[in-house]
Amino acid sequence: MVLSPGVGKTIVLNGVCMESGSRRAVAPASHVTGDDRRRIGEVRDYLRSRSDSDAVADVLPLNAPLEMVEAVTENCAVDHVGCLVFSSDIQAVRSHLRDLGFRLTRPSSGALVRDRLAVRYRVPETRLKSGCLDVKAVQAQFPDDMSRGVELFCVDPGDELDALALRDERVAQHENHLAVRLTDPALLEEVRDALGRPGGPRADGGGYDPDHGEVGATVLHFRADGRTELGWPRRLEVIASGRHTDTLLRHFAAETASREADEEDRRLLRRLTGAWATQALRAMAELDLSDHLAERPLSCAELANLTGVDADRLHRLLRALCHPWIGAVAPSGRAAFALTDLGRRLSRDAPNSMHHLARMYGDLFYASFGALTEGIRDGAQPFTSVYGQAPFDYLTDHSRQRHLFTRAMAEGSAFFADVATVVDLSEAALVADIGGGNGELLAQLCDTHPHLKCALLERPEVIGAARDNLDARGHLDRCSFFPGSFTDSAHMPVGADVYIVARILHDWDDEKCLSILRAIRAAATTESTLLVIERPLSDDPSDPCVSALWDLNMLVNNVGGRERTRDEYRRLLDRAGFTVIGERPLRLDISVTIARVHETPGTARPTAD
Ligand SMILES: C[S@@+](CC[C@H](N)C(=O)[O-])C[C@H]1O[C@@H](n2cnc3c(N)ncnc32)[C@H](O)[C@@H]1O
Structure with missing residues (x-):
C-alpha cells in the first residue's frame, strides 16, 4: 500500500x-x-x-x-x-x-x-x-x-x-x-x-x-x-x-x-490579475470574437482576417482566453480555437448574452474602479472624480455609454424571468416599473401575463430604448411611458396595482430613496403593492453572497449608493409609508421584497418632499 x-x-x-x-x-x-x-x-x-x-x-x-x-x-x-x-x-x-x-x-x-x-x-x-x-x-x-x-x-x-x-x-x-x-x-x-x-x-x-x-x-x-x-x-x-x-x-x-x-x-x-481577465474578456467582446466563432472553430489567421487585427497579437489574446483562469476559448484541432460555453455568452445574440456587461465592466466601470482607493481614503466619489460628472448625468450626456449601460443592465437580469412566477400578479391590471431601464422586466411580465397593462417611468433619454425593446417584443400597445424623474410625484403613473423598483434603491442614499418611495406612495392607492428587487446584504460577513462586492460597486459608481440589509430596507419602507409583508428569493442572491401601503387607520398619505 x-x-x-x-x-x-x-x-x-x-x-x-x-x-x-x-x-x-x-x-x-x-x-x-x-x-x-x-x-x-x-x-x-x-x-x-x-x-x-x-x-x-x-x-x-x-x-x-x-x-x-x-x-x-x-x-x-x-x-x-x-x-x-x-x-x-x-x-x-x-x-x-x-x-x-x-x-x-x-x-x-x-x-x-x-x-x-x-x-x-x-x-x-x-x-x-x-x-x-x-x-x-x-x-x-x-x-x-x-x-x-x-x-x-x-x-x-x-x-x-x-x-x-x-x-x-x-x-x-x-x-x-x-x-x-x-x-x-x-x-x-x-x-x-x-x-x-x-x-x-x-x-x-x-x-x-x-x-x-x-x-x-x-x-x-x-x-x-x-x-x-x-x-x-x-x-x-x-x-x-x-x-x-x-x-x-x-x-x-x-x-x-x-x-x-x-x-x-x-x-x-488569480485575484490580483482579475483586472487582466476583465480586459481580455472586454477585448474578446469588442472584437466580436464570440460572434465570429459562433458557427465553427477558426484559426487565428482566419480570425485576424475577420477582425482586421495583427495575427500575433490576436494569438496572444486567444492563448490567454484559453487559460483556465478565464476559459472563454479552447484549442480545437491542430491550430484552431473554439468557444467554450462561457465564451459563447459573449456573443451579442446568445440567449443569455453578457456581451454588453463585459464591455461595461471593462470600460466605463473599469476606470472608475481605478479610483476606489482615493474614494475610500478621501471620500471622493470615484466615478465623479474620473469622469467629472455624477453617473446618471454623465450617461445623459454620453449616448454611447448610456446605450451600453442600459443594455448591460438588461443583460445582468437573468433573475427577471422568475419575478413573474414568484409573485402573484393574477389580480393585477396595471404594473408600473419605476426606473425600468429598457423595459426588460415589463417585457417578461407581459410574456407571462397576457392580461397585464404596463407603465414605465424613466429618464427621458432612456424612454426610446424601452419603447424599442417593448415594441420588438410585441407589447408596445400594452405599455404607457412616463418620461421624468422618480423623485417627482407629478411624473408618477397613478393608481397602479403593482409598483416595482428594481435595482433602484441601491443606487441612492437614504434621503433620495425616501423621496422615490414617497413619490410612489403618493401615486399609489391603499390597495397597491410595492415590489422592491434588490440584493440584500447579509448580517453575516462570512456569507458568500455577492452583495458585499456589489456594495463596493455602488460606492464607486453611484453617489451615495449602497447595498442594504433586509432590516435597513424594512425601516426605509416603513418611513415612506409601506409595510413589508413578504420576501421571495430570486437567482444570484437577489430577492423581491413585497410591501403594502400602511394599513393603520388615519395614516396620512405621505407626499413627496
Ligand atoms: C441600475 S438601473 C436599473 C434599471 C432597471 N430597473 C433594472 O433593474 O434593470 C437604474 C435606472 O434608474 C434610472 N434613473 C436614474 N435616475 C433616474 C431618475 N431621476 N428618474 C428616473 N429614472 C432614473 C436609470 O436611467 C437606470 O435605468
Missing part, C-alpha cells in the same frame, strides 16, 4: 497483475504507433548516452547547487527512465521492447500514474472506481546493462481521457521521469534532505512498493519547474530498497507544505 498526499487517498501501487507474456499470443508490433516508437526510441537513446551525473543534472532545477547534484550522483545510479505510451495493447508494447533488444522484467502497477492523470484531467472519482481509466506498466532492461532500463506506462487512447487530454499528454509528456537507485538505502534520508534544500526540486508523491525486489522499495518522487533539453519535465524518482516509513512521511509533509504555498500563491495571483 502506498500513501500519496498528491491525490489525497490510498493508492495500491501493485494492484495490477501482469500476465505472463510467454503464454499469450504476441500482438503485432504494428499496434505500437510510430509516435510511440519514436518516444520509446528517444528514451532508449537517452539511457545509452547519458552518464549518471549528466542524467541527474538534467532533471534537477537549472541552477541546482553543486552539492545537491553530488549528493544524488555520489549515492545513486540511474535505474530507469519512464514515459507514457498510448496503446491498449500491452502485448504489442512488450513485443516491441523485445524487438529493440530489451529484456522484460517484473510487471508493475500504473495506479500512481492513473491517479495523476485523473487529477490532471478531472476524471470523476466514480468513473475511476468503475475502472474506466486503466494504466498498465511494463518494465524492461538492457541485456548488456541490467542496471538500467525503461518503464512504460500504457494508457488506452480510447479510455476516459478526451482528445484534448491525450494531445496535451503527447505534447507535454508530463509523465517522463528519471529514476535513480540508492546504492546504500540507509542514505535515503540524507539524499531527501539534500534535495529539500533551497534551489532543489519539490516533493511530488511517492510510496512503498512491497513487490519491488526481495524486501520491497520506498520511492520518493520530486519535480522541478521547467523542462530538460529534450523537452521532458524535470521529474526525479529516488528508489531505496526496504521500507522507510519516517522518511516517506517527512517527504509527504514537505509536499503538502509546498503545494499549499503554491496554491495560495495561485489563489492570490
